Amino acid sequence: MKRILSILSATALLLGVAATAWAHFGMVIPSKPMLGQGDKAVDLTISFSHPMEGKGMDMAKPKSFAVYVDGKPQDLLGALSETKVMEHKAWKANYAVKKPGVYIFAVEPQAYPEPAEDNYIIHYTKTVVAAFGDEDGWDADLGLKAEIIPLTRPFGNYAGNVFQGLVKFKGKPVAGCDVEVEMYNKDGKYEAPTEYMNTQVVKTDANGVFTFACPKAGWWGFAALNTDDQKIEGKEVEVGAVLWIYMNDFKTKK
Template sequence: MTLKLIAAAMTALLPYTAQAHFVLPYADDTQIARPGDVPLALVFWHPFDNGHVMDMETPQAFYMIHHGEKTDLMNRLEPTNFQGAENTGAAFRASFPVKRSGDYVLVTEPVPYYEPSEDKYIQQLTKVVFNRNQLPTDWMAPVGLPTEILPLVKPYNVIAGSSFTGQVLSEGQPAAGIEIEIEYVAAAPDIDSFAASAPTVQPMPGGSLVAISDENGYFTFGVPKAGWWGFAALGSGPATEHDGKELSQDAVLWINAYDME
């Protein structure tokens, strides 16, 4: 496998949109210590700069895949509000059940969101992988979304200071030349209070961090810091229109990085 294109670029945007929109299914850790229900915050937000919280509608689908079996989780969504630094937005408390060892791939298929500043819709098909007892089972397998990012590095225990490589797929095929926005959760959600915590770092100057997928759909990012990192492949999906307006159907993948101790 040859990675011919590794790009990092900045976009010059207004302060309100300096960092990217990201659907964030957040838990305190990707390593699950014991069986039981794992609580989540499901928020549509700008987590790098603790920016504007977008109102999130009930997703079209919310489920997990464990040992190749799909479990619907729609009945575990509880509407609530999330308090960011700028505003309060509609969000969801959620959970997923953990019993056996292995990977738990959590998938959110949101309703397309209308962004007035761009006069278009955004739909972020989002994956995050959790694990119990260090048994890898499902993290490397596609889940069959119209577009998704396939990790080539186990996504729930990346070493800070190493690199992460993913492959953008559209309808199951590699997607070349896709712009990938990269986000850091600088202000982690507090699941008890359902509010953003104080940010640990400031956003990078120059706007969103960006990479481009190569001719085989691959991209690589050097992970500089422990914590949650998100990748959004913009417009990588086959759907391009919703309610008569442009639709950006994005593939989103979250990973968790740790410092070596």
């Protein structure tokens, strides 16, 4: 009986660990994915979270935060101020948009220690904001260590559209790479039927390209994961290339 109880206890412990092994996502969420006449600025919220489950993690001040316009970066690190996302430490900024263009916001975080996985996590995260009708340059390669290059325009899409992206790590496309996908369940209004469905998973093809159809309107994050050949304090480092896009509903005529 003692042996049976020990086995049951160990099983319960393992199940408990598995139940809390949520996917990690760097997050850069703008107040709007597309700016129109009358919009003068965009607010950005930066966090490290479990977007579908609504579980946050404390995020140290990023190592870098920049906006790229016409291929040129502008340092925005000094514009960050502390905030809370999912009751945990996060960051926010306001950026004035003065002319038409495609604005790509990118974050490199500090390495995050993850005791549950006995490793460190670094997610290079970006999002794309289009302003005043311009849409040139949305597929720009920023040259980040890990990056998803959108092959589908990353704004102005409907829920249900297929989205494609090219995964690059250290400048090269990555074949057979796992890409985790989650919706930002901001208000907690959705619940996955099973734990398997909190995080969707696809793989890149031989050319490093992945394809996914987003079924609901809202913010969707794609995290392409690779292991770096350099370690931190002897531990492996998960390097994620993360991209956030917004999917829209059709509007009903009034």
